[in-house]
Amino acid sequence: MAIEIKMPALSPTMEEGTLAKWLVKEGDVVKSGDILAEIETDKATMEFEAVDEGTVGKLLVAEGTENVKVGTVIATIGGEGEEASAPPPAAKAAEPVAAAAPAVAKPAPAKAAVSAADPEIPAGTPMVSTTVREALRDAMAEEMRKDDRVFVMGEEVAEYQGAYKVTQGLLDEFGGRRVIDTPITEYGFAGIGSGAAMGGLKPIIEFMTFNFAMQAIDHIINSAAKTNYMSGGQMRCPIVFRGPNGAASRVGAQHSQNYAPWYASVPGLVVIAPYDAADAKGLLKAAIRSEDPVVFLENELVYGKSFDVPAMDDFVLPIGKARTVRPGKDVTIVTYSIGVQYSLEAARVLAEEGIDAEVIDLRTLRPLDKAAVLESLSRTNRMVVAEEGWPTCSIASEIIAICMTEGFDDLDAPVLRVCDEDVPLPYAANLEKLALIDASRIVEAVRKVCYR
């Protein structure tokens, strides 16, 4: 059976080219690797080589022919010991596949599995006052005890006990095999972590702060986030990238940034940004168990704050679920991370003015709990989004888009956002204060949407 040799596409955009020169003639015996022809594209002249063995049958397109469409049969090669057969009559340019494909309806995305609600905390469970820092450490330690594949890697995580002391005690308990100090090479160890995850381990990669993850963002996005999809579900990258995110205190522009909107824009990532200690613990445990790459955004300013954490053997929270931290009926404040603190302060002030604000902590930013946002909006009909981060292309922007497209009929006022000022964070104390969100700005925005 003769093999048809077709005009090849030599670049992703090539549609046609010039058959500059034949380097074989009819009757020649060719083997794999022999050069058949030179083909000119608009960018370069390329050699075109045989992959099959056989005898050249007909050369169907003459040397020097221009505008030969990709896919046109240009020659035939007969199989071994076989006479090259006559060409099929009237070889014509193959139809571009895309044009021939029938229009298909856009498929609905696969239904997400219904995610569980927060676990019931059995009556009588003691609550233990725990700092966010300790809660994070406890989450890692519990998962490491259970699963030998889990390890922690990052700068100063072992001997120094963590630059912010989040990994305190882990080296003592788990040893140097599983608690690993790295050099200052974020791109390298994010890649090593991602590779280890692909190979079957469950790394927790600590960035000293997420500002330094910028060195490594290629691996987070191009390596970790896209692998499962690109491999058709074959290859996973179950990794947690964690560390403090957002403004700390007077550390200047290069060390003060909220990356939540950056990561939350990437399909293939899970993005979590807890506020209190119980959420930090329950969600970090869930993140470590997840088969997906998780970006886990902490906040240095709340590391030292104490909150109640239920003393349960295995306190795990569902990813993708917002939490109502304060129920209310007049207005909804949607927020996350340290924004929760300011929003609760604002709600207290508003209560004195007779405005009953509901505060929703998103907790997970991707996938975002739209249902919780829209449900609250359907009751309060007014919304403010509070976010410690820049306003443009923010999580707040996303919430507003959701309300516009899916909650329009429930809105009694435009949704307002309270974000940081749209500037790099300054060092000077007075300017820094001016640049960051606070409770009073949230109060003001709430008054506006309530027309007070």
Next chain:
Amino acid sequence: MAQPARPRAAKKPAPASAKASPEASAKSGTGSTGETALPQGGVAGDDASFALRSLQQAHANNKRFDASDEQLLEFYEQMLLIRRFEEKAGQLYGLGLIGGFCHLYIGQEAVAVGLQSALTTGKDSVITGYRDHGHMLAYGIDPNVIMAELTGRGAGISRGKGGSMHMFSTEHRFFGGHGIVGAQVSLGTGLAFGHKYSGDGGVCMAYFGDGAANQGQVYESFNMAALWKLPIIFVIENNGYAMGTKVSRGSAETAFYRRGTGFRIPGMDVNGMDVLEVRQAAEVALEYVRGGNGPVLLEVKTYRYRGHSMSDPAKYRSREEVQEMRENHDPIDGAKAELLKRGVTEDKLKEIEKAIRARVGQSADFAESSPEPELHELYTDILVEQY
């Protein structure tokens, strides 16, 4: 049907010449002295003209800069200014007048002073990381505007918007002041690219730490700097630690001056606790770089007496270790002893000390008393132009 044929580039590359072109032609006079005397490690040994260690040899042959009394006195004053300035900054931090991260240069003074005294201000360029106060003072930048930046005042060199880690003086061609570890190495290579591109005869001096020396972009920059023979001196200030990580815990090759070998960048191992040795190393390096031979890598061995930043308890090393460096290797004490030996009087040195204390005190007063930036400054300097 299977893809019948696979394209490939038409033009086969010309066979690579068997040997890299010898660099001998580019060597300056100081260059080729000791090469044959050195044991060949086998790496560069197959190319006798490749004199990676020749600069080291030149430095070893003549270690200390032949400073006049006036020069040595000047170095001493500059180092003392940095020391007293940093001590004052530490105090102001303790009082809450300085916030955020503040990285002191105490112990490392001879590095910036020795190296930068060999540069031509306004022609050559300097760039460093966040531990930048000393490099600015060594370049003669007014202590008032540095201290006022530390306290976040409108009169600060970055108008209070940058802080300790982000200070710049384009007038002095001092390009910062960078908070992301390793970034300054690529940026410095870009400054060197600019020197070569415009033919202004300048050389860039890019400082970074032993920790920063492990960042990938450092080696990307090494390769391009050597490939394009850019006028840059890479200075690794090896102070023994990157935050709490001792060099041996973070680096497979702890002889940092060798880190350029794979890129054919000659390295020099320099004692950073003696300002005259540092200065002499700068002379050797500058002659090579100004000769159009491409980059040099200096590893300057030094020590920081204080914690990494103000919030570092520095439990990763012993008191004795710090004490040993302070007592036996202090660069300022060393210069002082030498000055006395040369016949400079105790009184003269006391006078200098007094003047410097007064100068630093004045900068602290200025930094405390000058006002915070005006609020509208929050929105200035984001973009240059209006759109």
